Each structure stands twice: as structure tokens, then as C-alpha cells.
Amino acid sequence: MVWEGIIEFCTVANLHSFTKAASYLDSSVAQVSRRVATLEKGLGVKLFNRTTRHVSLTEAGQLYYAQCKPALEALQNAELNVTEKQRVPTGLIKMTAPVAFGEAFIAPLINRFVKQYQGVQVECRFTNDTVDIIEQGLDLAVRIGRLEDSSLVAKKLSTRQLYVCASKAYLAKHPAPATPQQLSEHNCLVGSQAHWRFSQNGTRTNVRVSGSIKYNSGNALHDAALAGIGLVQLPGFYVRNDLACGRLLEVLSAFREERETVWALFPSNRHMAPKVRLLVNYLAEHLEDDE
Template structure:
């Protein structure tokens, strides 16, 4: 017990200095003196045999060792919280915060309504939805779930497919009348291509997957912005088929090079590998998987 207390000594002070950004604010948060914070950190660094924080008169900054240590400590603290949540959650109605990140039309129009249904069933659960196109580090930033699109490669995460999402090339009849119709993927280098996630578009050519590097004068990480630019006759877009199907049906857009399309993309539900997942998060994972498997 004494050894455990000694190991834990100074960690809360270290947490608060990092989170608050200064010794003074950390002392105020913990209701102790600044000298107490400084003394605890000095003793912690002495026990570890390494400096964790660079101290200057104006600001503090983490050393490389300090950065790695705070990540590990956050994981430990999260694991303790998860263990408590899991035990309590299996014995009572789920409650607490679930943090989710994702972006795009699929998340806002198809995932968000399902989250609302989940909260109606479990009213003591809170959801924080961050619509960010940034590839958030789930573990470092304490995010429970992410909705991502494409092909998953990160072995530190669990990825469960929600639904397949086929890609398509589209352009307006006016743009094609003015510039001609591409007959092979290689022809795309001659056209103004509207770039969303990447300018390397994948095609099935002679049974092999090949990337074509395209270029154009319009780029956005928002698929709807790409679609709107395409509909104003600006160029050729590479978008999810469900996003442009209404405009194709109405004749505003035309599919191109369908025979070359690669259909191995999907929308994924992604979350960190953990021995214990909070009960409320596990319930939401199952809720989403069942919903999309049935629809």
C-alpha cells in the first residue's frame, strides 16, 4: 500500500500542470500552494530519474519523456474510469458522456439520427459529436468512437464496417459537352478534377487496382462543396454514389467510367482496443451495428 501511494504521489499535480498550462493554475485547481506543486513535481522527476517539464518564467513545456509519460498516464486513468463505468453500467441504467468524431454527409444525415434514437432509449447518456475532417487520435484525445470512410489500416484501433459505400465519377452534361467525355481513367489527367480527400483516384484497370493522380483548381474536404462545384460545370468529381444519385436521376449529373470503379470502400465504426469498454459505449456500438446491418 505504501509503495502504491509513493508511485501515485505527484501524478495528480503533474496532470494538472499539463492540463492547466501553469503551476499557478494547477495550484488553484487543487487548492494548494504553488510551492507544493513544484515540490511534488521535483520529487516525481527525481523518482523517475528524468525531467518531465521544462520550466521558464513565462511558460512550461513537456520534454519528450514528459509527453510520452502523460500519454501513458492518461491511458491508465482512462482504464480506471472505464473499469468503474463498466461495473456500474452493468448494474444500472447507462449514463455518462460518449465522445464521437466524424465528418461528412453520411455522418450528419445517417449517423446523427441514429444517435438521437439511442439517446431517446437511454436518456441518462450524453453525446458529444465533433464534426471534424481531421484524423483525430482517439487514444490521446479521449474520444470513444469515430466514423471513418475508406480502407482501415491502423492496427491500434478496432474497425467495424457499418456499410459499403460505392464511389463514382460524375460531371454535368454541360461540362462534358464543352470538354468531351473521358473513355479511360488515364484520360482524367486532361480534365479539371475536383479533389476532396485525395488527388489519387483508384480504378480497376485490367483486373488490377491502379491510382491515377489528378489535378484541378478546386479542392475541399467537404464532399457537398465538391458536389456543388461539380454542378456549376466546374469539372469532374469523385464522390460517394449515394451522395450524387438524386442529381443523376434528375439529369443534372452523369456517371463516368463506371466499369473501372473500385468498390472496396466502406463507412467504418472505429474505436480503441481496450480490455474494458464502458457499458454505455458498448451499447452504442451494438446499436449502430444492428441499425446499419438492418438498413
Template sequence: MLQLEPIIAFVRVAELKSYTRAAEALSLSRTRVSRLVMALEASLGVCLIQRTTRRLHLTAEGERYLAHAQSILQALDEAAADVGSGATDMRGRLRINGPMSFGVRHLSPLVARFMVEHPGLEVRLDLNDRRVDLLEEGYDMAIRIGNLPDSSLIARRLTRCRMLFCASPDYLARHGTPTTINALKEHRCLRYRSGPVSGDWHIGDTTLFAQGPLESNNGDVLTHAAEAGLGIAHQPSFLVIDSIIQGSLVPVLSDVAPTMLDIHAIYPARRFLPAKVERFIELLANAWGTPPSWEREMGLSPITQQ
């Protein structure tokens, strides 16, 4: 049976990317840490870390083992916190993944608030727009917007937001304001594209083959282009709230039933959900609300949540 000390040594080396820094963190000698990692590799029969004179990196086996080892150590931390300090004292590390633009605007402030409320907690927040593997990459939870692929993960819907058509006052003065979905065919459309997926707009049961001068995989790029008068954007409400409030963008086609986007928290299926994950999810749900706080700030009328 594997002992914990070699596992802890390996995790610290992998996280700090240095035997010297890991030794300092563990109050051990560098030689001791190196021997512990080698003992772990010998017991597993695989190489976990490739070493050179200048740097180290994990092997594929090391990456997989790290994710599992972090989960095990985290579970032990949670068990100790639960019986030692009580359920009100959140300790250990919380690893979160979220989409870039939404994360900066609406997730990161709540992460900071949660950390202030629970000073014993360490958080790793990674923001990107790719679909991460929570188990393989060691995340406790992630925030996802839109349709979710079938998986073994558990999903909880936190809120829903609407997609909005908007353009700058200057663009509308020069090109006119569309009054129907079909009228968008005559306008310059700024399209979001994710990988090989088409940038066409899906409005209810209608697919609009939008044409325009700009296509991007980042919503902020499209918002800035719309503010510059380059065309009409079809954006999630959380991306355009400030622009609409400031008057640099104007909603159009407001009488058309909007496309709705679900915002979920997803996490691995576990018999017992860690308290810090459960409480952070509750914080998000309460802070955003339904309809979400940014739509209430915009003064948009509520839409029935299904």
C-alpha cells in the first residue's frame, strides 16, 4: 500500500515545478523530496516526471496520476477540516474553470467574495473557452454556458440569460434599424464562431445565414466591433450590459422572442459533494438569481424560466 509522504512530495513538485521549492514548502531537504518521488515511481512502475538540468515536466502518466493524487489529498483535507474545525470553516483548495469573458465579469468577483468569507481557502481559477476534462485536469467544478454534452458529470442550472441583437447608434443611423429577423439578411452581421462550428445565427426554429465583415471566437471582440459601428452583433446579455447602459450599443429586435442560454455549474459525480463546492455553487445561484442580476440591472423584463 502506498504511503502518503511520497504522494505529497510528488504533488508539490508537480504543482511548484521545482524540487527545490517543493522541499522548502514541505520543510524537507531537496534530496529527501527527490528520493520520495523516485520511490513513488518505483512502486508504480512508471516514470512520472521527466528531469533535465534546466527544467522538469510531467509525463502523460504523471499528468493522470497528479489529477487523482490531488483529489485524494483534497478529500483528506476536507475530512480533517470537517471533523477538526467544523463545517463553517472552509479549508483546502478549490479548483474552478470558467469561460473567459463571463468569468472576468461575473465569476471572478464572487470568487473574491467567497475567499474573503473563507480566509482558510485557497482557490485556483482558470478562465478559458475550451472544454476542459474536470477529472483529468483536476478541477472541482466548472461554469458552462449553453448546451451541455452528455457526460458523467453532474450539472446544476444556476440561471439563464438571453441573447440580444444590438448595434451602435451610428450604424443604425447609416444603415437603418431592422424590424424583422429576415431584415438582418440585408445588414452587416458580426458573428461568433467556435472552432469549426458555423457562425450562423439560430433564433428559435430559424437559422439565419448571417453575412458580415467579422467573425471571431471571442465575444468581447464582437462587442468592440459593434461599438465601432461595424455591424449588428447577437450577444449574450452579460457581454453587452455596460455598452447598452452607457449608450454605445442599442438593442434591436426587442420584440422577437430571444434565444436563451443556460448557465450551469458542473462537477464530477460524487457520493458526497465537498462542502466548499456546494457552498460556492449556492453563492453563485443566489448572487446571480433568475433572471440574472445583470439583466435586472439593464431593466429587462423577466422571461419565464423553463
């Protein structure tokens, strides 16, 4: 029975790239290519169609991948279940998380985690960019909202709510909008997206907004709203205290979008290391929903 090259084959099939597979497996493109070639020779079939820009499975490759993937995952899970019980988690976890949310919620939990598991180190890159965690060699990403289709596995960590609000001073001069469409009559404090999200008649609606200020920082938008410059749409962790004490007033509450999900994303083509599994479960257990 042919075994050599199955991990490389499944990784290339999952990522559609020998280069990405080599990076993910911490190997070289030449080594991955050799192992796949050895597998093809042993099977007597061609598994991939290769061009300079594209890699795709042949018909035989599709059939073989469909059979190999669950078998490989079962073997990896069996190995993990045996070794995880005997192993104290150690080593480096490389991850990424959104800037403001990560600094406010993820970093404190990471600090508690590494204090509890002293053999683990965590390197977290805070960025609002969508980082390719496989190309960057990361183990984990924390992301918020709707996810693009990908080869990554997603685990729900928590949820958060978006609010549209403004200061009393602003609303004293500008009557509150009755519908999202009336935002065109207001000075809206714009973030990295030029539209705000709402739910109308059970349907998600995007409304384009504009105003005198545009920041790619939630903290800066929050300060502008407190200064009475305009309306803002922000997650609860920015504004909940201000809403509770009346420094900011919510508008369009009847049109709130459904709560956003906070996700942990990790690669699917090999089992999660015990240290990463432990951190993901720790985040899911301790990360409370953001009201």
C-alpha cells in the first residue's frame, strides 16, 4: 500500500498550490513535488493537472482525495487523542486578531492563558487586514462577521452587536432618522466601510453613508461621536458605557442588524496542535458576548 506523499497530496489538493502547501508543511516546493510524484508513480495515475499558474485535481485525483481526506483526518485525530492526554502544551502559537477588539478582549485572555500554561508562547499580530494565515505561517486567526468561503475551519467564539448612536448635542440640532434611508440627511462618521448594515423586514440591508470625517479607527470614531460631530455605527464594546449613562443615544434601534459572530479560524488540512486547540477552547469559554 502506498503511504508516502499522502499528506503532501492532501495539502496541495486543499490549498490548490504546491507553494502554499510547502509553506504550510514547513517544507520546500521541490520536496512536496517529489513526494507527490512518488505517490503518483506508486498509484500509476496522474493526480494533478499542473500549469505555471494553476493546480487542479484530475478525475482520478478527485476520487483519491475524497477517500484519503477522511481517512487521514481519522488517523490524525487518533494520534491527537492519544498524545494530547500525555502532553503538557508547549511551544509558540502564531495568530492574528482585529486591532481594537483584539486589544480589548483577546489580549487579556491571552495573558491569562500564558500565565496558566507557562510552556506556551503566543505571538499575536493585531491588524484589521484579512491575513492569509497559511501563507503567513499562522496557526490561528480571530475574525468578526460574515466569512468568505475558504479552506479554513471556523469555530464560534462569541457574538457582538452594532449600534447607531450620537450625542445629545448632535441630536438636539438634527432630528433622529426614522429609517436607515434618512441617514443621507445626516453627517455620518465613516469607518473603513462606506456603508452601514441594518436589518429591514428580516432582510440584511447595506446603506451607503457619508460625512465630514472618515477614520479607520473605532476609537477615533467614538471620540468624534462624543464630540457631537455626527452619527456613528460601532460595536457595543465602544459605546455601551456611553449608552448606559446617556452620553450617547441610540437611534434606529428597530433596524439593528443581527448580532455578528466572532470566529476562530484555523487550517483544515491537518489536525490542530494541542496547544492551539487549548487556546481556541479557552477563548470560546471565556470570551463573553459583547452587548
